Amino acid sequence: MNPVQAIGRVFLNFLATTGRLITFMMVGLSHAVRAPYYPRIIVRQMIDIGYYSLPVVGMTALFTGMILALQSYTGFSRFSAEGAIANVVVLTITRELGPVLAGLMVAGRIGASLAAEIGTMRVTEQIDALTTLSTNPMKYLVAPRLIAGITMFPLLVLAADIIGVFGGYVVAVYKLGFNPANYLQNTWNFLTAEDINSGLVKAAVFGFIVTLMGCYHGYNSKGGAQGVGRATTNAVVSASILILCSDYIITEMFFAK
Amino acid sequence: MTSQPKIQLRNVAKAFGNKVVLDGIDLDVGVGESVVIIGGSGTGKSVLLKSILGLLTPDQGSIKVDGEDVIGMGTSARERVNQKFGMLFQGAALFDSLPVWENVTFGLLAEKRCTREQAHYIAIDKLAMVGMNADVADLMPSQLSGGMQKRVGLARAIASDPEIIFFDEPTTGLDPIMADVINDLIVKVTREVGATALSITHDMASARKIANRIAMLYEGKIIWQGPVEDIDNSGNEHVDQFINGRAEGPIQMAIRA
Ligand SMILES: Nc1ncnc2c1ncn2[C@@H]1O[C@H](COP(=O)(O)OP(=O)(O)OP(=O)(O)O)[C@@H](O)[C@H]1O
Ligand SMILES: [Mg+2]
Numbered sequence: 001m002n003p004v005q006a007i008g009r010v011f012l013n014f015l016a017t018t019g020r021l022i023t024f025m026m027v028g029l030s031h032a033v034r035a036p037y038y039p040r041i042i043v044r045q046m047i048d049i050g051y052y053s054l055p056v057v058g059m060t061a062l063f064t065g066m067i068l069a070l071q072s073y074t075g076f077s078r079f080s081a082e083g084a085i086a087n088v089v090v091l092t093i094t095r096e097l098g099p100v101l102a103g104l105m106v107a108g109r110i111g112a113s114l115a116a117e118i119g120t121m122r123v124t125e126q127i128d129a130l131t132t133l134s135t136n137p138m139k140y141l142v143a144p145r146l147i148a149g150i151t152m153f154p155l156l157v158l159a160a161d162i163i164g165v166f167g168g169y170v171v172a173v174y175k176l177g178f179n180p181a182n183y184l185q186n187t188w189n190f191l192t193a194e195d196i197n198s199g200l201v202k203a204a205v206f207g208f209i210v211t212l213m214g215c216y217h218g219y220n221s222k223g224g225a226q227g228v229g230r231a232t233t234n235a236v237v238s239a240s241i242l243i244l245c246s247d248y249i250i251t252e253m254f255f256a257k
Numbered sequence: 258m259t260s261q262p263k264i265q266l267r268n269v270a271k272a273f274g275n276k277v278v279l280d281g282i283d284l285d286v287g288v289g290e291s292v293v294i295i296g297g298s299g300t301g302k303s304v305l306l307k308s309i310l311g312l313l314t315p316d317q318g319s320i321k322v323d324g325e326d327v328i329g330m331g332t333s334a335r336e337r338v339n340q341k342f343g344m345l346f347q348g349a350a351l352f353d354s355l356p357v358w359e360n361v362t363f364g365l366l367a368e369k370r371c372t373r374e375q376a377h378y379i380a381i382d383k384l385a386m387v388g389m390n391a392d393v394a395d396l397m398p399s400q401l402s403g404g405m406q407k408r409v410g411l412a413r414a415i416a417s418d419p420e421i422i423f424f425d426e427p428t429t430g431l432d433p434i435m436a437d438v439i440n441d442l443i444v445k446v447t448r449e450v451g452a453t454a455l456s457i458t459h460d461m462a463s464a465r466k467i468a469n470r471i472a473m474l475y476e477g478k479i480i481w482q483g484p485v486e487d488i489d490n491s492g493n494e495h496v497d498q499f500i501n502g503r504a505e506g507p508i509q510m511a512i513r514a
Contacts, residue, residue, distance in 0.1 A: 117354075125350040128312045132344040133364040133413070134336065 024142075024216050031136065031143040041144040049110050049145075049211070050152035054159060056109060057102045061160035064097050065089060065167025073176055085178075086186035089168035094195045098160045100247055103206035106156070107213075107239040114145060114214025115235035119221035119228035127219070142215045146208060153207025154200040161199065198254040205250060206243050213239040261324050263288045263421060263453040264309060269318035270477075271304055278304050279315070280477025291447045291454040293464045293485075295499060296474035297508065302457040303347055305474070306423045309455075310342060311335050322421070340368070343419035347426050347457075349410035351398035357384070357409050358394040364417040383412040388438050404430045411439065415446055422446065424456040428463045440466040461500050464488075473499065475508070 001009075072088045118141055121127050130137045165187060172178040214235045221231035262285040271279040278301035286292045294302050307313045309320055311327060320327050322338055330338065343364070351360050358380035365371050371379060381391045387408040398406055407430055414422055427443060428436035440463050447454045447467070458464050464471060465485060472482035473496050481493040488500060498506030 121352075124353075125346050125348060126352055128307070128310075129344070129346060129350040129352070131312060132310060132339060132342055133417075134340050134367040135363070136332070136336065 020220075021216060024219070025212055027138050028142040028146050028212065028215065031139040032146050036139070038140060038144050041140070042147055045145050045148035046152050049106070049148050049207075050155055053102075053106050053109055053156055056105050057156050057160050058163050060101050060105050061093070061098060061164035062167040064101055065093060065164035065169075066171045068092055068097075068164075069168040069171040069176070073172075082176075082178075083186065085172055085176075086168070086183050087190045089172075090165050090187045090191055091195060093164035093168070094161050094191070094199045096199075096247075096251075098164055099157045099199050099202040099206060100243065102153070102157050102160045102203070103210065103243045103247075104240055106153070106207075107210045107236055107243060110149070111210045111214040111235045111239045112232045114211060115218040115221070115232045116228055118142075118215055118218025119231040120218075122219060122221050123224055123228060137219075142219065145211045145215055149207035149211030150204050151207075153203040153210075157199055157203035161196070194254065198250065201254075202247060202250050205246055209242045209246065210239045213242065261288075262286055262321075263290070263323060264455065265319075265321040265324075266309070267319045267321075269305075269308060269315045269320060271301070271308060271313065271315045277477055279308070282318070282474075282477075282479055284472060284479055284482070286453055286455055289447065289451045289453055291443070291456070291467055291469045293456045293458055293468035293471050294474055295458065295461075295464060295471060297499070297510075298459075300474050301477060302474055303425055306344070306425060306455065306457065310339065310344060310423070341420045343414040343417060343422040345407075345410045345414040345422075345424045345427055347429075349398075349403075349406040351406055351409055351413070353398050355398075356394070357396050357398065357401070360398065360409060361394075361412045361416050363413060368417065370417070379416070380412075383416050384409070386415070386442060387412045388435060404432070404435065407431065408435075408439070411442070415442075418450065419452065421453045421455070424454065424458075426457055426459065428458065428460050436460065436463060437466075439463075443467045461502075 068089045069085055072085050073082060076082050076084055076088075118127075121141070127137045127141070130140055169180075169183055169187070172183050173180050217231040217235040217238070218228075221227045264284070264286040266282050266284040269279055269282040270277070282305065284292075294305065296302055304313060308315045309322070309327075311330070315328060322341065325338065327335070327338055351357075352363065355363070358377050359366070361380040361383050362371065362376035365379065366373065366376055377394065380394050384391070384393055389405065389408055389412075393401070393405070393409075398409065401409065407427070411424070411427060414424070424443060427439050431439060443454065443456070444467055446452050454467070456467060465488070468485045470482060471485055471488050472479050473493070474480075475495055481491050481496045483491060488496065491497065494507045498508050504510070
């Protein structure tokens with residue numbers, strides 16, 4: 001095979017995969033907005049994605065906030081601009097690190113487990129069995145998870161924002177000797193609704209990406225345990241990359257004006 | 258038209274890559290008839306059932322259910338047709354996130370033919386039909402032995418009183434006595450309830466008991482079919498070799514000594 005053919009084949013494969021993914025996404029979303037719903041499953045997924053991710057996301061946010069305070073102190077003290085630490089912490093967390101780090105952590109946690117669960121159902125023919133029992137697997141398996149992802153992520157990120165800012169506060173006040181009231185005042189003053197909103201929009205998009213990738217790779221897995229393993233890896237890797245790409249695009253949309 | 262077959266296959270072919278599995282299958286299954294398909298391991302018996310259910314799409318040929326062409330049908334039409342079917346998968350394919358009782362009544366619940374409270378009682382009833390007692394109802398599938406899972410799968414397949422039932426190796430993995438209980442059950446649902454059955458088995462005792470008609474699949478084709486009474490004088494060497502389980506004969510296993 002000559003190089004041009006090889007490149008052509010790779011490109012065609014890429015287009016075919018993209019096409020399949022978009023079809024999958026459309027079908028999943030169309031089921032998510034049409035009855036019947038499966039409230040029992042939606043709630044279970046919401047608890048799994050939202051509540052059980054709290055410890056991981058909380059720890060990540062806490063340490064990120066603490067590190068941010070420490071690092072920006074090191075930087076800003078050289079210009080005698082220590083007063084800006086509170087702003088840096090709160091803006092970085094709400095706009096950027098809250099959603100992105102939460103997204104990446106949950107991509108590892110939820111993306112992997114969704115891909116493994118649905119992938120196992122695929123290779124053990126449970127998805128085929130659903131079809132024979134008057135149940136559409138896209139509606140029963142995929143739609144509830146997409147709904148849970150899109151709704152729970154913003155809540156998780158809101159929690160991450162608060163915990164992250166608190167982490168920065170703890171370091172600033174107890175280690176760097178800032179005045180607590182001043183620090184909180186500075187945090188509050190510079191924060192705009194748009195900072196929070198852009199973070200929450202990102203969160204909803206990331207939640208969609210993580211659950212979509214988990215479902216897509218699981219749903220299309222084949223070939224036994226090895227296939228499920230591959231689906232799991234692909235789900236996490238593709239979700240992480242897509243999170244970072246879409247992060248740039250959303251940031252551009254919000255702040256480039 | 259009373260003579261219209263329940264299921265009609267004409268020239269059905271299916272290949273995976275360049276491996277031809279089904280190569281022009283013609284088969285009719287009459288209303289209320291019980292047909293058993295026999296054939297060596299890997300000859301495409303499961304693929305045949307899955308093609309009729311729409312879980313796999315044949316490359317060629319036509320499949321009619323009650324005179325209606327089902328290949329290339331839209332999703333909602335397919336769902337309507339699939340309500341007629343019950344299927345016991347070769348590997349049972351129980352939903353491992355749901356307790357046994359919910360597995361058994363999954364189809365009934367999906368079609369809203371009973372409430373969750375009623376479902377528990379119905380499940381216990383159906384489990385009794387496959388020789389399992391009520392304590393099993395609240396266990397998870399992973400807590401059952403292989404043979405028990407198979408019987409739960411059977412209970413699930415017949416729970417919604419389907420018009421057509423597919424049994425993929427119903428007695429494999431069961432002890433001889435339990436196998437006979439299951440044979441009796443299959444005879445009962447076909448003869449008494451009037452369901453149409455298409456079964457796959459390697460167990461000739463079971464085939465003789467449950468079949469009205471036997472068809473043998475070999476190298477992608479139905480090489481012999483006839484009433485169960487004729488199986489011993491089929492005049493076909495392949496059938497003779499198969500039902501008597503002889504290593505010597507026209508069917509050569511790909512084994513190198
Ligand atoms: N999804 C698939 N992708 C690729 N090949 C497949 C697939 N499903 C089945 N096959 C191939 O088709 C052939 C027939 O498989 P099938 O499961 O129908 O066999 P079978 O007759 O049911 O055998 P057994 O009695 O062992 O269950 C096998 O050689 C298998 O490798
Ligand atoms: Mg099989």
